[in-house]
Amino acid sequence: MKVTPEELQRLARFVHDKCGIVLDSSKAYLVESRLLPLLREKNFTSFGDLYNQAVRNPELANRIIDAISTNETSFFRDQRPFELLKFKIFPDVLDAISRSGAGGKSVSIWSAACSTGQEVYTIAVTLHELLGGSITQYRIKITGTDISDTAIMQSSRGLYSQFEIGRGFPQNLLKKYFMPDGLSWRVKDELRAITFFRKINLMEPFGTMGKFDIIFCRNVAIYFSLPNRKSLFERIAAQLNPHGALIIGSTESLFGVTDRFVRREYHNSVFYSLK
Ligand SMILES: C[S@@+](CC[C@H](N)C(=O)[O-])C[C@H]1O[C@@H](n2cnc3c(N)ncnc32)[C@H](O)[C@@H]1O
Structure with missing residues (x-):
């Protein structure tokens, strides 16, 4: 499933307001790959649907932030x-x-x-x-x-x-x-x-x-x-x-x-x- 430019814009503003992470229009693939599992789990039919629910559901909003943020780390990273x-x-x-x-x-x-x-x-x-x-x-x-x-x-x-x-x-x-x-x-x-x-x-x-x-x-x-x-x-x-x-x-x-x-x-x- 693809994220439309309007959905991407709304989700990007939402994520930015919540945690400061900037998602520009080049990040459509990242948004799709990271949010699709959540979309499927919750049986939403579109990214717009996910957004509409997330604005009134803090737990879902947290799940979005969790999925979007990059948790990459390691022990002794960069020594x-x-x-x-x-x-x-x-x-x-x-x-x-x-x-x-x-x-x-x-x-x-x-x-x-x-x-x-x-x-x-x-x-x-x-x-x-x-x-x-x-x-x-x-x-x-x-x-x-x-x-x-x-x-x-x-x-x-x-x-x-x-x-x-x-x-x-x-x-x-x-x-x-x-x-x-x-x-x-x-x-x-x-x-x-x-x-x-x-x-x-x-x-x-x-x-x-x-x-x-x-x-x-x-x-x-x-x-x-x-x-x-x-x-x-x-x-x-x-x-x-x-x-x-x-x-x-x-x-x-x-x-x-x-x-x-x-x-x-x-x-x-x-x-x-x-x-
Ligand atoms: C790439 S990891 C860096 C981890 C570690 N500092 C390191 O260098 O290995 C970035 C972390 O920032 C967190 N993060 C993103 N936005 C944040 C915010 N607004 N407040 C606190 N943590 C945030 C993410 O959840 C993620 O765990």
Whole structure:
């Protein structure tokens, strides 16, 4: 079944208003392939029918956002941000916190748009590997958020297939941080103890999120319009502690988006701090 230009326009406006994702007229194929299973499941006869129901049915609207958003992720995706975290950002943040004398040894990290949780657990493993047994001396909290209910559910469950594990998780660390569960792998309690998940739409005010020392916001803003990207990173700036660091995707840049941040480099890896 094909989506008509009018249906595409209405669905694109709907998706944009709900979550900021931009679907232009070249995305007809994406809309068809991702929404057709939902259309069939619900016995709708056209994409217009799906739209008409979704505007008055929040659960259906969520299903549309879930289907349209790209959840692509993997453990240790792009490697470098985690080296950066381990050798530069985390030590710098600890220094700044101990110099300020405030906050004791609390470190707050946010993975915004964490998809199915691999980024969050990668951060947790990286810090465990860095600190070893002394990790218990710190109050580390890694919060993963995403707009997708199913992604947040999988993240909280912490259960990954062999295929998901095979995409980036180091074999030599597997049994240290995961235990077998049937044909899958379940994260161990030491990772669970420092990881938290909740649903957050990055297009909406952050409300009670609090402040963070380190924020990862990777591979989501690329789907947003420039004004929405600007608004997002300016609101993220407000959530970052003065000594904090922001890591964005390896193909992303804040140039021309906002001047609230200073671009910094460490061994060819890029991160941002507040101006
Ligand atoms: C490509 S994944 C990126 C995952 C991870 N950060 C990484 O780099 O591997 C993009 C994620 O952004 C989420 N997303 C899209 N729009 C969003 C919004 N408005 N608020 C929060 N999350 C959103 C999607 O559900 C998806 O899980």
